[in-house]
Amino acid sequence: MPAIGLHPVTRAAIWMSGALLSLAAMAVATRELSAYLSIFQILFFRSACGVLVISAILWRSGWRQIITPDPVSHLIRNIGHFGAQYAWIYGIIFIPMAEVFAIEFTAPVWTIFLAALILKEKITWPRGISVLTGLTGVYLIVQPGSAMVHPASLAVLVGAMAFALAYTMTKKLSRTDTALCILFYMSVIQLPLGAVTAALDWRPIDPACWPLILVVGIVGLTAHYCMAKAMQVADATIVVPMDFLRLPLIAVIGTVFYAETVKPSLFIGAALILGGNLFSIVMERRRIKAAEA
Structure with a gap:
C-alpha cells in the first residue's frame, strides 16, 4: 500500500501502475485462455472468483452493506456489463489488443449520452x-470506410x-450503495449469467488453465480497486492521462508476444478521445468553481 507521506500524484501513479498491470495481465490471460475455454466459461470463472473474494471481505x-434499495438498477448494470465484457474478450481474441483498449476509451463519450438520458x-x-x-x-480507429473492418472492432x-451503461448505473447506485x-452484486448477478451461457458450450478444463483462471478472477478486481484508489487520491485530470498509458503498454505486449501491428491512426484517434475527455473534465471543474465563487 502506498505510504501516506507520499505526494498525492505519486500515490495516484502507484495505484494506476497497479491498474495498468492488472488490465494488461487480464488481456494476456484472456487471450491465452481463449485457446482452451469459451468466452462464457471465462466470464463464469471470473465471476466465481469475484464472489469468493468479495464474500471473504x-x-x-x-x-x-449489501442491502440495496435499488435491485433493478443492479440488474440493468450487470446485464450491460456482462455483454460489454463478452465484447471485450471477443475483441481481445480477434483484433490487436491495442485496438480493443483504444476503442474502450470511448466509453466516457457514450456515458455523456446515457447520463443525460438516465x-x-x-x-x-x-x-x-x-x-x-x-x-x-x-472514426480514425475503426475506419468504417475501409473494406477491412473486422466485426470484432464493431x-x-x-x-x-x-x-x-454500466458506468452510468454505477454513478446512480453510488448515491445509496x-x-x-x-462489486458484490456485479459478481452475484453475472455468475448465473455466465453459468447458464457457459453450460451451452462447455469445454473440458485443462489443468494448465487454472493459474490463468485465477489471474483473470483476481486482476479483474484489482484493476477496479486500484483505479478507484487513484481517483480518491488525485484529480481526474491526473488519473485520466495515466490511464492512457495502458495503450502503448498493451501495444508493446501485443507486438512482442503476438506479433500484432498497430496503425498510427489508432494512436491519433485515441489521443483525440483522451483530449476530448480531459477538456470536458477541466472545463466542467472550472464551471463548478465559478458557480461556487
Whole structure:
C-alpha cells in the first residue's frame, strides 16, 4: 500500500501502475485462455472468483452493506456489463489488443449520452466537444470506410457503449450503495449469467488453465480497486492521462508476444478521445468553481 507521506500524484501513479498491470495481465490471460475455454466459461470463472473474494471481505467488514434499495438498477448494470465484457474478450481474441483498449476509451463519450438520458444530466458545450472529438477518434480507429473492418472492432465499440451503461448505473447506485455492495452484486448477478451461457458450450478444463483462471478472477478486481484508489487520491485530470498509458503498454505486449501491428491512426484517434475527455473534465471543474465563487 502506498505510504501516506507520499505526494498525492505519486500515490495516484502507484495505484494506476497497479491498474495498468492488472488490465494488461487480464488481456494476456484472456487471450491465452481463449485457446482452451469459451468466452462464457471465462466470464463464469471470473465471476466465481469475484464472489469468493468479495464474500471473504464482506465476512469481515459486514454483510449489512449489501442491502440495496435499488435491485433493478443492479440488474440493468450487470446485464450491460456482462455483454460489454463478452465484447471485450471477443475483441481481445480477434483484433490487436491495442485496438480493443483504444476503442474502450470511448466509453466516457457514450456515458455523456446515457447520463443525460438516465440521470437527466445536461450535455454542456464542453461535453459536446468531448463527444465530437470522441466520435472523430472512433472514426480514425475503426475506419468504417475501409473494406477491412473486422466485426470484432464493431463488437468492441458496442461493448464500449455497454460499459457506458454500466458506468452510468454505477454513478446512480453510488448515491445509496457502497462500492463493495456494487462489486458484490456485479459478481452475484453475472455468475448465473455466465453459468447458464457457459453450460451451452462447455469445454473440458485443462489443468494448465487454472493459474490463468485465477489471474483473470483476481486482476479483474484489482484493476477496479486500484483505479478507484487513484481517483480518491488525485484529480481526474491526473488519473485520466495515466490511464492512457495502458495503450502503448498493451501495444508493446501485443507486438512482442503476438506479433500484432498497430496503425498510427489508432494512436491519433485515441489521443483525440483522451483530449476530448480531459477538456470536458477541466472545463466542467472550472464551471463548478465559478458557480461556487
